[in-house]
Amino acid sequence: MQDTYQKRLDALRQKMAQSNTDLVVLGPSSHMNWISGVNPHGDERPVMLLISPDYAGFLMPSLNADSVRQHTDLPFHIWHDADGPTEALRDLLAASGTPKGASRIVLDETMRTDFTFLIKDALPEAQLRFTADTVGDLRKSKDATEYDALKASNIINDLALTAAFDGLKEGMSERDVAAIIEAVYTSYGAQVEFIAVAFGANGAFAHHHTGDTLLTQDTAVQIDTGCRYQGYPSDNTRCGWFGTPTAEYKQVFDIVERAVQAGLAAAHVGAIAGEVDKAARQVIEDAGYGPHFLSRTGHGLGLDLHEPPYITSNSDVALEMGNVFSIEPGIYLADRFGIRLEEIVFLRAEGCEILSDMPREMLVR
CATH class of the missing domain: 3.40.350.10 (Creatinase/prolidase N-terminal domain)
Structure with a gap:
């Protein structure tokens, strides 16, 4: 070393x-x-x-x-x-x-x-x-050692997210779900970086703090979480529904998924970060939800959970090979639910390599 x-x-x-x-x-x-x-x-x-x-x-x-x-x-x-x-x-x-x-x-x-x-x-x-x-x-450009640590951290995060959604039961609290996630991290020798579990309307807070809200039937679930492993963090958001999802939820989920795909497609070596944000944002704006996309499209990730490059609408930074950053558009509907789907990507000559192996599909439990 x-x-x-x-x-x-x-x-x-x-x-x-x-x-x-x-x-x-x-x-x-x-x-x-x-x-x-x-x-x-x-x-x-x-x-x-x-x-x-x-x-x-x-x-x-x-x-x-x-x-x-x-x-x-x-x-x-x-x-x-x-x-x-x-x-x-x-x-x-x-x-x-x-x-x-x-x-x-x-x-x-x-x-x-x-x-x-x-x-x-x-x-x-x-x-x-x-x-x-x-x-x-x-x-800003990660080497092979950093890539290996980031990939390993993201795979552990996949396992924790999967366990969390599989463990959902009526009457459990957001803190109960966070405990499931932390237990998985610990079992693989990783540490908690952060855990944000949001039930129902709490998902409309882009940075919700996990609390005592209880899970009931027909409730949206959003989990944004990350561990630290071999010195490097992970960060991933997945969303789903406990019960039978409403037509509105399915519609909004589809829009956010298309925004993620647009952001991934726009991110390549030499692309301007602001244009990547625009590509994801345009999908949401065209669907009529522009005012409900409250945040930037992404942030860099390395030793720090948030670091350059930032995928913001006003950024003129050109993306480079080896950059690691998130693509995480979202729609936040006050008093109803929020949907954010997030991938951490490693930028290669041929485009984005997603570090998570977990599908982005709606998780219905």
Whole structure:
């Protein structure tokens, strides 16, 4: 795995050269994890990874050092609570060779603000920007190791969703269904990323929080759930009906399914994310439900559950080979039900590979 991190570090330095970047500063985040394999506990003690064209090293609290050393061979500039991080950061910046004048620095946009101000205070003349054209750009295209982990996570998620729908019984609560899902995750060594079970009108809330609503006959069921396995998440939504579905439900389900198909067909290497959103959205608008499509069509997925590229109507981002993102249009009808069908796809030269093996058909129980 260290070879993987070295390759990523080499690729980052190429990006730095292309973007005239003197220094990349990462806090405890998925960016740090992706580039180094280090994912330290984030608290008020400054932890930062600084990467220059010729050096990479950590600003590291003494309390973290021994544990983190198990995960990286990169040098540490250690500071103690009694002394504070200022001197260690000064030494780290000197080792990195970062110019004290108008240096060009990339900052981790997810880093604590007080960490950022340590850099600003040390290099007051620096030109600052975020990671979009360096680490962020590299992370958008997943490698074979990431693909394998994402695929495995999605297959476990399929098993959990199947068990949840198969286990539906009248009188059970949304929390009872969530427990079924969590048990499947645990049995395969995965962790819960999130579980959103929505009965009936709760499905009209795009981000419903699983609660105590009880399942009754002739009720819509929507389950949006994901686990984390081998460090990577899954995310999938399936919908169905407990009892005999109404004509309206079947009609809306068919519209959403056609929207998914349109989004999948529009997503190819070089396609603009906004056009993919438009393709899915147009199906729903043409059916007269445009105002009830309340969200974007999709989001990227990698180490983070939500990350670039975002499949939004205003995005001009061109999709690239190796991108992983969701296609998840939905129709949300207040006080009745909501239907969202979601696939996570890996973009290949020939188009979208769906990571789930679970059909999108209406699940009637």
